Amino acid sequence: MAKEHSFDITAKVDVQLFKNAINLVDREVANRYDFKGTSYEVNYKEKEKALVLVASSDNKLDALKDIVIDKLLKQGLSSKVLDELRVEDASGGTRKATYKVVDYIESKEAKKITADIKNMKLKVNAQIEGDSIRVKAKNIDDLQKVMKMIREGEWDAPLKFENMR
Numbered sequence: 001m002a003k004e005h006s007f008d009i010t011a012k013v014d015v016q017l018f019k020n021a022i023n024l025v026d027r028e029v030a031n032r033y034d035f036k037g038t039s040y041e042v043n044y045k046e047k048e049k050a051l052v053l054v055a056s057s058d059n060k061l062d063a064l065k066d067i068v069i070d071k072l073l074k075q076g077l078s079s080k081v082l083d084e085l086r087v088e089d090a091s092g093g094t095r096k097a098t099y100k101v102v103d104y105i106e107s108k109e110a111k112k113i114t115a116d117i118k119n120m121k122l123k124v125n126a127q128i129e130g131d132s133i134r135v136k137a138k139n140i141d142d143l144q145k146v147m148k149m150i151r152e153g154e155w156d157a158p159l160k161f162e163n164m165r
Contacts (some may be wrong), residue, residue: 006138007164009113013081019044021071022051039094040064049101051082053143054094059069061087061095078158084139095098104131105157116153117146117149132162 022044029035029042041054042064053068055061069079082099090096105113110128117126117135122148124137137143147161 004136004138005165006134006136007143007147008129008162009105009135009161010131010162011103011105012131012160012162013077013101013158017044017075017077018072018081018101020074021068021077024071024074025067027062028066028071034063035060037091044066046056047131048086049103051099051101053097053099054090056088058095059095063096076132080156081160105159109156113150113155116149120146120149122146133149 017045022042025042029040037058039054039062040056040060041052043052043054044050044126047050051062051068053064055064068082072079072081081102083099083102085100087095107128110133112131114126114128117124122137122142122145124135126133126135126143126146135143137146137147143164150159150161
């Protein structure tokens with residue numbers, strides 16, 4: 001009997017890389033000319049899985065978000081890790097943006113991924129297991145075709161491949 005190969009599709013975020021990116025944001029903003037003399041705040045709440053950005057105006061808030069995304073990308077994380085929840089006025093005439101850190105695949109999207117894999121008409125088995133999707137096949141080439149299809153698709157979650165066996 002041939003050996004069966006598998007891999008997992010997940011959306012887990014490496015927390016240490018995320019924290020490194022946030023620390024780099026703090027350092028860069030402190031040295032930027034356009035932020036001199038203005039108040040800003042970058043606050044990562046690990047328990048709530050939220051990132052709060054506070055700046056003196058909408059323009060500064062947008063610039064701060066661009067810096068955050070740039071640093072995330074340089075750390076090898078996807079920009080889809082952040083999902084904007086709300087932008088609101090904060091105390092002292094500042095603006096506050098709250099982002100949710102996405103580290104899971106929503107069930108609706110997981111069902112769509114498994115349906116797309118099944119529609120490929122390959123001899124693979126995809127099933128949802130908790131917060132990941134396990135894809136199994138006897139032929140490793142079929143698994144690589146599935147990976148290619150997933151990479152080329154547009155997904156809401158920052159998908160990663162793990163546990164290739």
